[in-house]
Amino acid sequence: MSGRFDGKVAVVTGAAAGFGLATSTRLAEEGARVVMVDWSADQLHAAAEKLGQLPVVADVSQEADVDGYVRAAVDAYGRIDLFHNNAGIEGRMAPMTELSVEDFDRVWAVNGRGVFLGLRAVLKVMKPQRSGAIVNTASMAAIKGAAAFSPYIASKHAVLGLTKSAALEGGPFGIRVNCVAPGHIDTRMARDLTKQINPDDPDGVFESVSASVPLHGRYGTATEVANLVIFLLSDEAEYISGSLHLIDGALNAG
Ligand SMILES: NC(=O)c1ccc[n+]([C@@H]2O[C@H](COP(=O)([O-])OP(=O)(O)OC[C@H]3O[C@@H](n4cnc5c(N)ncnc54)[C@H](O)[C@@H]3O)[C@@H](O)[C@H]2O)c1
Known part of the structure; x- marks a missing residue:
């Protein structure tokens, strides 16, 4: 079967469930070889086996793990064309005055530092290739506040900032970087x-x-988000970079 991503190598984080699993499924259906990354080992191995793709157990908040999943992809397939930098956690909902430093740091480590570490490691591979497409998973929380949800809101605003910075750094190398903002x-x-x-x-x-x-x-459904992600990863999005793409059923249109 031929598909839009024949011959392409993709890395997806948070691939054992939710959006990451949906994106991995669509990419595999359309011909990509997918390196599926998650810290939830049993769920990941089951998902990767079902899709016939390569699982790598890693915690995206840990530098050595991130360098490890990128190395595993390059060792297995020699390159990385597509990256869905997606893993994230919601953390504890409470007003700022009731949050501990640990509450904040836990969310930041995965959603902020994890996205940075993934971008840094994958860009090191894509720059010499002089090509690549990256989609970070932000959220509508990247463009608005919410009471009792400050660590998550702050981390998703950071994903938008990292997306723009990476798009500027990647542009001269033919690398596109966008983020999706699901509702x-x-x-x-x-x-x-x-x-x-x-x-x-x-x-x-x-x-x-x-x-x-x-x-x-x-x-919305995870597959509806995956459909947007794979469009942004595809050559059809060749002139789209550095931008945030809402998928929220018009929730933020008012
Ligand atoms: N569901 C929503 O309504 C929604 C809306 C906007 C944005 N998001 C974002 O979408 C992304 C995916 O969320 P989802 O709804 O699919 O959630 P989910 O919990 O269904 O799936 C997330 C996956 O990421 C993995 N993961 C979490 N932390 C990890 C870590 N440190 N290292 C490796 N893997 C890790 C989990 O094990 C899980 O398999 C997140 O970044 C989330 O913030 C979700």
């Missing part, structure tokens, strides 16, 4: 957030969030 998407993370918002009635939270979305009155 409410039905994954493990979104379900856990409904429990944090109201442990007594997470289903009620899910329903009211769904009703707040202008388009279709529902959460």
